[in-house]
Amino acid sequence: MFTGIVQGVGQIIDIVDKDKLRTYKVKLPYQLTKNIEIGASIANDGCCLTVTGFDDDVVTFDIMEETLTLTTLGDKRVNDFVNIERSAKYGEEIGGHVMSGHISCTATIVDLQKTTTNCEMTLQLPKKFMKYILYKGFIGIDGASLTVGQVKEDSFAIHLIPETLAITTLDAKKVGDKVNIEIDSQTQAIVDTVERVLAAREQ
The missing domain is CATH 2.40.30.20 (Elongation Factor Tu (Ef-tu); domain 3)
Structure with missing residues (x-):
């Protein structure tokens, strides 16, 4: 779950395209890297993606074909920027509105x-x-x-x-x-x- 309150902007620093799958790495603002774990959900331009790897402030995501087709993530290039939001935590203020990270x-x-x-x-x-x-x-x-x-x-x-x-x-x-x-x-x-x-x- 997300709130639609963008917490920072990340830069795409690496993209690997395979058959029906894109893997890319995003350099996050350092304040957004606390307690990142593999399997965590992070919104990239509003799209809920799962963390598949991380090293310091660089996070890796795998993006499936359907997501690449339905969203703008299939058009992204190295050095492009994306809006970042970590998943919401229960009990914290929701300043925007409840969002799923599923792009329509x-x-x-x-x-x-x-x-x-x-x-x-x-x-x-x-x-x-x-x-x-x-x-x-x-x-x-x-x-x-x-x-x-x-x-x-x-x-x-x-x-x-x-x-x-x-x-x-x-x-x-x-x-x-x-x-x-x-x-x-x-x-x-x-x-x-x-x-x-x-x-x-x-x-």
Whole structure:
């Protein structure tokens, strides 16, 4: 389980691609290396990955074909950066919203409007996921818990404060880039349940 509060940015320092499997190494901020164990879960750009090895501040992850296809991790290259969050611990404050680290899809950035105090990012989603995007609802974008702004037929906006831009990789994004999306599970459950109830009434 994760909270969507990005704790730091890691740099990919090595990638080995094999048949239907990618192994990569990420250099973590040192403060995030405490008590790392093989088998631990760490979110990379919002995607829950399992630690398969570690040496000091360098952590190794194996990424399966389905994850490579569904997320942006298949497009990463050596020296790229990823948002990092260690798994949440019971009893600690949840500052964002509960997230599983299971990516629903990717979205494409179609517009960016930046000022000195604000960044408005507009993202286009596959149409089948738009029913889960609600004004003022939660969404996970590259592992960051964010609030949905204006919603249109096939896109939605988010507003990023300077602090979010400073501690995540989102400040480096540009129009045309893709980001990982995790739909809020509670929103998805409610929408799907209402759809099933309405469909049953129509029968």
